[in-house]
Amino acid sequence: MAKRIDVKDLDIYYGDFKAVEGVTMTVEPRSVTAFIGPSGCGKSTVLRTLNRMHEVIPGGRVEGSVMLDDQDLYASSMDPVAVRRTVGMVFQRPNPFPTMSIRDNVAAGLRLNGVKKKSVLDEVVEQSLRGANLWTEVKDRLDKPGAGLSGGQQQRLCIARAIAVNPQVLLMDEPCSALDPISTLAIEDLINDLKSEYTIVIVTHNMQQAARVSDQTAFFNLKATGEPGRLVEIGETQRIFSNPTEKATEDYISGRFG
Amino acid sequence: MSSAQVDHAAAPPAAGVPTPSAFGEKSGGRAVKDVTARVVMWLAFGIAVVPLVWILGSTLVKGGHMLVDSVWWTNSQSGITSRRVGGGAVHAIQGTLIQAAVTAAMSVPVGVLTAVYLVEYGRGRLARTVSFMVDILTGIPSIVAGLFIYALWVTTLGFQRVAFAVTLALAMLMIPTIVRSTEEMLKLVPNELREASYALGVPKWKTIMKIVVPTAFSGIVTGVLLGLARVMGETAPLIILGPYTKVIATDLFDGLMATLPTMINQDRTEALQPALDRVWGASLTLILLVFMLNLLGRFVGRFSKVKG
Ligand SMILES: Nc1ncnc2c1ncn2[C@@H]1O[C@H](COP(=O)(O)OP(=O)(O)O)[C@@H](O)[C@H]1O
Ligand SMILES: [Mg+2]
Numbered sequence: 001m002a003k004r005i006d007v008k009d010l011d012i013y014y015g016d017f018k019a020v021e022g023v024t025m026t027v028e029p030r031s032v033t034a035f036i037g038p039s040g041c042g043k044s045t046v047l048r049t050l051n052r053m054h055e056v057i058p059g060g061r062v063e064g065s066v067m068l069d070d071q072d073l074y075a076s077s078m079d080p081v082a083v084r085r086t087v088g089m090v091f092q093r094p095n096p097f098p099t100m101s102i103r104d105n106v107a108a109g110l111r112l113n114g115v116k117k118k119s120v121l122d123e124v125v126e127q128s129l130r131g132a133n134l135w136t137e138v139k140d141r142l143d144k145p146g147a148g149l150s151g152g153q154q155q156r157l158c159i160a161r162a163i164a165v166n167p168q169v170l171l172m173d174e175p176c177s178a179l180d181p182i183s184t185l186a187i188e189d190l191i192n193d194l195k196s197e198y199t200i201v202i203v204t205h206n207m208q209q210a211a212r213v214s215d216q217t218a219f220f221n222l223k224a225t226g227e228p229g230r231l232v233e234i235g236e237t238q239r240i241f242s243n244p245t246e247k248a249t250e251d252y253i254s255g256r257f258g
Numbered sequence: 259m260s261s262a263q264v265d266h267a268a269a270p271p272a273a274g275v276p277t278p279s280a281f282g283e284k285s286g287g288r289a290v291k292d293v294t295a296r297v298v299m300w301l302a303f304g305i306a307v308v309p310l311v312w313i314l315g316s317t318l319v320k321g322g323h324m325l326v327d328s329v330w331w332t333n334s335q336s337g338i339t340s341r342r343v344g345g346g347a348v349h350a351i352q353g354t355l356i357q358a359a360v361t362a363a364m365s366v367p368v369g370v371l372t373a374v375y376l377v378e379y380g381r382g383r384l385a386r387t388v389s390f391m392v393d394i395l396t397g398i399p400s401i402v403a404g405l406f407i408y409a410l411w412v413t414t415l416g417f418q419r420v421a422f423a424v425t426l427a428l429a430m431l432m433i434p435t436i437v438r439s440t441e442e443m444l445k446l447v448p449n450e451l452r453e454a455s456y457a458l459g460v461p462k463w464k465t466i467m468k469i470v471v472p473t474a475f476s477g478i479v480t481g482v483l484l485g486l487a488r489v490m491g492e493t494a495p496l497i498i499l500g501p502y503t504k505v506i507a508t509d510l511f512d513g514l515m516a517t518l519p520t521m522i523n524q525d526r527t528e529a530l531q532p533a534l535d536r537v538w539g540a541s542l543t544l545i546l547l548v549f550m551l552n553l554l555g556r557f558v559g560r561f562s563k564v565k566g
Binding site for chain 2: 053093
C-alpha cells in the first residue's frame with residue numbers, strides 16, 4: 001500500500017521569506033530516502049511539505065506540486081487533515097502525549113478520529129507496538145504514562161503511534177538526534193523493517209546513518225547565507241557516498257565542508 | 259598559601275562568611291552593599307508578613323470561639339438582634355457558596371473559551387481587540403462593575419436587586435482573571451504536542467479539546483480556584499446589588515441573599531459585643547473558605563502536566 005512521492009518545482013515560503021527553492025525529486029514506494037545537508041538548509045521544511053504540516057506555521061505556504069501516486073496533495077479539494085492520516089510523521093524530539101498512558105498514546109490517532117471499539121484498538125495497539133519493536137518492553141505496563149519511558153523507548157512509542165493510523169508514508173525528522181547509540185541502532189533496525197511496508201523519508205545529520213539505512217540520498221545546501229536552500233543532488237545512496245556528481249556534495253560528505 | 263587557608267576553603271562556606279579564594283578578598287565596599295541589601299530585604303519581608311500574621315492572629319483570637327459553637331454552622335441570624343448572643347452564619351455561608359458557584363458556572367466557560375480563542379486561533383485585529391478588552395476588564399474596580407450591573411439590571415431593565423445580579427457583577431470581575439490564567443497555561447503546552455496530534459490526522463478543534471486542554475487542565479483548574487477565592491471576598495458589588503438579610507435564602511431571582519462580606523459589613527459599626535463577635539466570626543469563616551480554595555488550587559496544581 002506504500003505510495004510513491006513526486007515533488008516538482010517546489011518553492012517553500014515562511015511569509016515573504018523563501019526558505020527553499022526549486023525542489024524536484026521522486027521517492028519510490030517501499031524505499032528509504034535520506035535528506036542530508038547542513039543545518040538551516042531546509043531539510044525539515046521540505047519534509048513538512050510532504051504531509052502539509054508546513055502550513056500549520058503562520059505564513060507557511062508552498063508553490064509547485066507534490067504528488068502522492070496520482071493525487072495532488074496541494075489540490076484545492078484536498079483536505080490537509082486527510083493527507084496527514086496518509087503521510088505520518090515522527091519528530092526530532094520524542095513527544096508522547098503527557099496525559100496519556102502508553103496504550104492511549106498508541107491508540108490516540110484512531111481514538112481521536114472516532115474509533116471506539118476496544119477490541120479493534122487493543123489489536124492495533126499490540127500490532128503497532130510490535131511493529132515499533134517496543135511490545136516486549138512495555139506489554140506489562142501499557143497503562144503507565146508514556147512519558148515515563150526512556151528517550152529511545154519514547155521515540156519508538158512515537159513511531160508506534162504514527163504507524164497505528166496505518167499511513168502509506170512515514171516521515172522522520174532527525175528521529176535519533178536525541179538518542180543514545182543503542183537506541184539509535186534500535187530505530188535504524190526498525191526503519192529497515194518498516195521499509196517493507198512504508199515509503200520512508202528520513203532527515204539525518206549522521207552520514208553513517210544515511211549510508212546504513214537509506215536507498216536514496218538527497219543532499220540539500222544553501223548557495224549562500226540568506227539565499228533559499230535547494231536540492232543539490234539526489235541519487236542512489238551508494239553512488240552519492242562513493243561518487244557524487246557535485247563538488248559540494250563531495251565536500252560535505254568527506255567533512256571538508258565550508 | 260598556608261594550610262589554615264586550605265582547610266578553610268575546603269569546609270563548606272558558612273552563610274554570610276566570605277570565603278577566601280583565588281579571586282582575592284571581597285572589597286570592603288561590596289561587603290557593605292551586601293549587608294545593606296540583606297537588611298533591606300529582610301525588612302521588606304517583615305513589613306509584608308507582620309500585618310498578615312497580625313490579621314490572622316487577631317481574627318483567630320476574636321472570632322475563633324464563634325466557629326467552635328456548632329450553632330454557627332447550622333443557624334441563621336433570623337430573629338436575633340445586635341444585643342443578643344446566638345444564631346449562626348449558615349445563611350451567609352450558603353449565600354457566598356451559591357453565588358460563587360453560579361459566578362464560576364458563568365465565568366469558566368466564557369473565560370476558558372476566550373483564552374482558547376486567543377491562544378489557539380487568535381490572529382490579527384479581532385484577537386488584538388479581544389486581548390485589549392480583557393486587559394481593560396482586568397483593571398475595572400469592583401465597585402464600577404457593581405454600578406454597571408446596577409445601571410443595567412435595576413435602572414435600565416427595571417428588575418429588583420437579587421443574587422443573580424450580584425453574580426453577573428462578580429462574573430465581570432472573574433472572567434478576565436480566568437482568561438489570563440488559562441492563557442498562560444495553554445501557552446505552556448509545548449507546540450510539539452499540537453504538531454504530533456496534527457501529524458496523526460487529528461483536526462485542530464479536536465487537538466485542542468483532547469490534547470491541549472487536558473494537558474493544561476490542572477493548571478486551568480488552579481487558576482479558576484484562585485480566581486474564585488478572590489471573587490468570594492469581593493464586597494463592593496454586593497453592597498450595591500445584594501444587601502444583607504438575616505434569613506436563609508436560596509432563590510437567585512427573588513429576594514435578598516446574605517453573604518459573608520455583607521454580614522461583616524452589616525455589624526461592622528455596632529458597639530455591642532455580640533454583634534462584634536459575629537463580625538469576627540464571619541471574617542474568620544471567610545478567610546477559612548478562601549484559604550481552603552487556595553489549598554485546593556495548590557493541591558490540584560501539584561498534578562499539573564505542564565511545568566511552568
Ligand atoms: N517557523 C519558521 N519560521 C520562519 N522561518 C523558519 C521557520 N522554520 C525554519 N525557518 C527557516 O527556514 C530555513 C530552513 O530551516 P529548516 O528547514 O529547519 O532547516 P534544516 O531542517 O535543514 O536544519 C532556515 O533559514 C530557517 O531559519
Ligand atoms: Mg531540521
